[in-house]
Amino acid sequence: MKKAILLVLIGASLWGTIGLYVKLLEQAGFTPMEIVTIRVFFASVFLLGYMLLRYRKQMKLKNWKDIRYFLGTGIGSIVFFNYCLFASMAETNIPIATALLYTGPAFVMILSIILFKEPYTAKKGLALGLTLVGAAFAVGAFPAPDASLSTAGILLGIGSGFGYALYSIFSKFAFVKYDSLTITFYTFITATAALLPFFPYQEKLVTLLSPGPLMLGIGLGLLPTAVAYISYTLGLFEMEASKASILSTIEPVVAIIIGITVFDDAFNGWQMAGMLAIISAVVVISKSRKRVKITARV
16 A cells, blocks of 8 residues: 555656646747647657557557547547646746646536536535635635736636546546546547647757757656656555545645746745645545546546
8 A cells, every 4th residue: 555655646746747847848939739749749659658568458449439539538638638737837837827727626526417417415515615715815816816917827727627627527438448548548649649730840840859858848748647647547556546636636736846946936825725725625525425536637
């Protein structure tokens, strides 16, 4: 169990470093959508290698029509969610963007009630209330509105939470036939296939292949994506999903530390209270007996 806890903490901590790569690639001249393309491409390469070495049988699709599931997870969720997250980091800062991303579990709860007729409970209502209050604090809307914050950045941050939620919704259909690792693999393959044709090769390929950006791109695809997911999944095999979900809340803590210490991002006491309220909402949802299944984040 100790090993499983360590693996989950490693995976979640690596997720918390995403903002570091995004900010540095942004400074190198890449747009949010280009950074999304870089992330999914390198992640696909590493996941392909991992699947070929250890899980080759799970790469086979049971039916080619099933690709529709991965169009939903890959394009409908991953491309949209990553773009919103990275753009929100550019418009606001890493701590605020990460706080808004954690509204995702609340969106999963709402969409599951609407689409799958899952029961509404007091715990779910409490979690939703904590999320709304936490988001208001995190973006500086309360107690004293922060006029310096970008409205677009806030909306993009909320969009990242919604996009993250869509991954769980689309995956619910795919889980009938496939396991989590197969779903994630084809999610990234689909996202890469959709984005690569639109990457501005003539303008940015030389920049990407220069030592600094190339190492950042490889690092983004490998550490907070492929390695983080594999580590989290291996830990998940040996513990309850609810416990793993709670442990994963170390991610925003890491993100806040990086944002404040490396990039001098502003983050006051009220915003910290908002972050803690959102994390509390995640804990409430994960402890619900009739818990909405939230898949590992990608």
